[in-house]
Amino acid sequence: MPDATFFSLRQVTKRYGALTAVDGLTLQVERGEIFGLLGPNGAGKTTLIHCAIGLLEPDGGQVLVAGGNPREPQVRARMGIAPQVLSLYELLSAEENLAFFGKLYGMEGARLKQRVTASLEFVGLESRRRDPVKNYSGGMMRRLNLAAALLHDPEILLLDEPTVGVDPQSRNSIFDNILALKREGRTVIYTTHYMEEAERLCDRVGIVDHGRLLALDTVEGLLRSQGGLPRLVVETGGKEVEVFSADPLSELNRMAEAAPIDRFRLEQPTLEQVFLNLTGRTLRD
Amino acid sequence: MSAILALAVKDLRLLIRVKSGLFFAFAWPLVIAILFGTVFSGSGGGGSHALAVALADEDQSAGSKEFAALVAKSPDFQVRPANRAEAIGLVRKRQQAAALILTKGFGEASQQMFHGTPPKVEVWIDPSRQSEGAMIQGLLFKLTMEGVQKKMSDPGAMRAGIRKSLEDVDRSTAPPDQRASLSRFLRSLDTTFGNMPAASTAGGGRGARWEPLSIEQHDVAIQREGPRNAFEITFPQGMLWGVMGCAMAFAVGFVSERTHGTLFRLQMAPIGRFQLLAGKALACTVACLTIEATLVTVGRLGFHVVPHSWPLLALAGVSTVAAFVGVMMLIAGLGKTEQAAAGVGWAVMMPLALFGGGMMPLAFMPRWTAQAGAISPVRWGILAFEGALWRGFSFQEMLLPCAILLATGAVCFAIGTRTLRLT
Numbered sequence: 001m002p003d004a005t006f007f008s009l010r011q012v013t014k015r016y017g018a019l020t021a022v023d024g025l026t027l028q029v030e031r032g033e034i035f036g037l038l039g040p041n042g043a044g045k046t047t048l049i050h051c052a053i054g055l056l057e058p059d060g061g062q063v064l065v066a067g068g069n070p071r072e073p074q075v076r077a078r079m080g081i082a083p084q085v086l087s088l089y090e091l092l093s094a095e096e097n098l099a100f101f102g103k104l105y106g107m108e109g110a111r112l113k114q115r116v117t118a119s120l121e122f123v124g125l126e127s128r129r130r131d132p133v134k135n136y137s138g139g140m141m142r143r144l145n146l147a148a149a150l151l152h153d154p155e156i157l158l159l160d161e162p163t164v165g166v167d168p169q170s171r172n173s174i175f176d177n178i179l180a181l182k183r184e185g186r187t188v189i190y191t192t193h194y195m196e197e198a199e200r201l202c203d204r205v206g207i208v209d210h211g212r213l214l215a216l217d218t219v220e221g222l223l224r225s226q227g228g229l230p231r232l233v234v235e236t237g238g239k240e241v242e243v244f245s246a247d248p249l250s251e252l253n254r255m256a257e258a259a260p261i262d263r264f265r266l267e268q269p270t271l272e273q274v275f276l277n278l279t280g281r282t283l284r285d
Numbered sequence: 286m287s288a289i290l291a292l293a294v295k296d297l298r299l300l301i302r303v304k305s306g307l308f309f310a311f312a313w314p315l316v317i318a319i320l321f322g323t324v325f326s327g328s329g330g331g332g333s334h335a336l337a338v339a340l341a342d343e344d345q346s347a348g349s350k351e352f353a354a355l356v357a358k359s360p361d362f363q364v365r366p367a368n369r370a371e372a373i374g375l376v377r378k379r380q381q382a383a384a385l386i387l388t389k390g391f392g393e394a395s396q397q398m399f400h401g402t403p404p405k406v407e408v409w410i411d412p413s414r415q416s417e418g419a420m421i422q423g424l425l426f427k428l429t430m431e432g433v434q435k436k437m438s439d440p441g442a443m444r445a446g447i448r449k450s451l452e453d454v455d456r457s458t459a460p461p462d463q464r465a466s467l468s469r470f471l472r473s474l475d476t477t478f479g480n481m482p483a484a485s486t487a488g489g490g491r492g493a494r495w496e497p498l499s500i501e502q503h504d505v506a507i508q509r510e511g512p513r514n515a516f517e518i519t520f521p522q523g524m525l526w527g528v529m530g531c532a533m534a535f536a537v538g539f540v541s542e543r544t545h546g547t548l549f550r551l552q553m554a555p556i557g558r559f560q561l562l563a564g565k566a567l568a569c570t571v572a573c574l575t576i577e578a579t580l581v582t583v584g585r586l587g588f589h590v591v592p593h594s595w596p597l598l599a600l601a602g603v604s605t606v607a608a609f610v611g612v613m614m615l616i617a618g619l620g621k622t623e624q625a626a627a628g629v630g631w632a633v634m635m636p637l638a639l640f641g642g643g644m645m646p647l648a649f650m651p652r653w654t655a656q657a658g659a660i661s662p663v664r665w666g667i668l669a670f671e672g673a674l675w676r677g678f679s680f681q682e683m684l685l686p687c688a689i690l691l692a693t694g695a696v697c698f699a700i701g702t703r704t705l706r707l708t
Contacts, residue, residue, distance in 0.1 A: 086545075
């Protein structure tokens, strides 16, 4: 029976001089899941990704991808990455970019053509395949960046802030792509500082700050364990009253019996709240 | 190997896509080579060597017109007819090398033989062109002698002139003994020409023609001690400029890959550092060799730049490219940003070009600067190209510049790859 753990970090540490970017971090990602790394800018997410793909050698700890060291080419060949910085040649067309990257992975001939076309179709850029990338919008470039990561049909994808600076339409398109990848059984590691994305896409979320893993669970589990109670906000007699309660409906009934209620709203805990509870500050601080 | 080729093809494709880069890599060295070659040639690389003169005929006699026609027909002169004021004005404005003025009485004087005032030509010349003035005097004497030769080869015309001279001598106021002596000489000459059979000369018989001097010119295959033309100096310079520009473009392009994130994706691919660097080096090599081949072809076809040895020229080309591929890698390693790489690159390249003879031929430079050029690969590159083009180097003589170029490339490449940050 194959090991369900496809990607693991054990006590990984990475320092830049006096700054500890990743501080003894341990986590496992299972085959076929979408794992979110949530944290503010500068939390150490990108350094962690660079260690995970073998671009940086950790100062301590161990990284294993499919049981191998990602610094070895054959292990790297099983991974695809869409870096935060767009890694595309703007003077080349989308087709030329992908064909070039494909050749670096040893693809050629009909197989290369088929993969280029499939990747472009997947991100909805087939009709613009011959246009120079410099003529693309920011969202289209992000989608092509994703296509380049998918080109060689990797088993695990690392998407580093893949929606930064894109329009809502392209963002939704990227979300659809990621969910389609999950349905295909691929493993996805997704870093973001947008809690809505993590809530929408991820099976499990790890919250990172100052290079440390503060919490790791499913979104529901995190909300339950770290999000606190639902917040009931009631307007009555021209005043706004705020109540935190595990049973907001009973609380609302009790208040309605006491005085007429003009308006009310119920706010469920969010990952933003989870982060606030864990660190004392918001994700965008 | 396919990954290396893919990297090289991608880089060449990017080079071609940037039109300005393409122009400066390929066209600009050619412009430099042709422009400077033309300037150093002085005459635009060939054409007429005739002296441009303005000619004013103030006499308008049969004799002056005949002489003016002789001058106009001469391949040594390019004649522009004018009056005196115009002719001198043209020289003053440097539009003509000299003004030739056939003065009043030119025709009359040219009929006189062995006595009287000679026909007079005024030559007005730009003081800065004194050497051409001396040449003009010589050419005018040559034309005059051709007229005398023609006349002496025609007994009828000669005797008519002698008889006119006899009449002039009889009427002259010279002392009686001088007049008697000259008359005897002229009558004796008249008798001599009267005894000549007209057919022997009028028919063009070579034996009867008289020439003051016969000159035969023969071309000798002399040992070459210099370039055939200025282009054989400027085309090697152009090739070095092209190779330097190409190395700079690739160095900045390499740094750009790092700052734009594409290097990140290359490193994620299952290729090693060696393949990555080899791909870059291959692309730069191909581009540089193409530039050299372009200049050699244009030089050969259009500017008489003919190598004395094609294999040695190929050796020079490959050695020079090897040196500058190494320099490219060194600059890519030193520059952290595109601006820094460009700044460092040109700060290195300009002194190398200046002291290495890339801007001015080494022969025109002060001795100390020419000696300082020994540290520049530009100097050794130019020497290697000149050795294969016109210096007539043997294979053994080519070894020194080529070995220095290859060593420079190897050292720079090694330092560059060690200092190169890929992340």
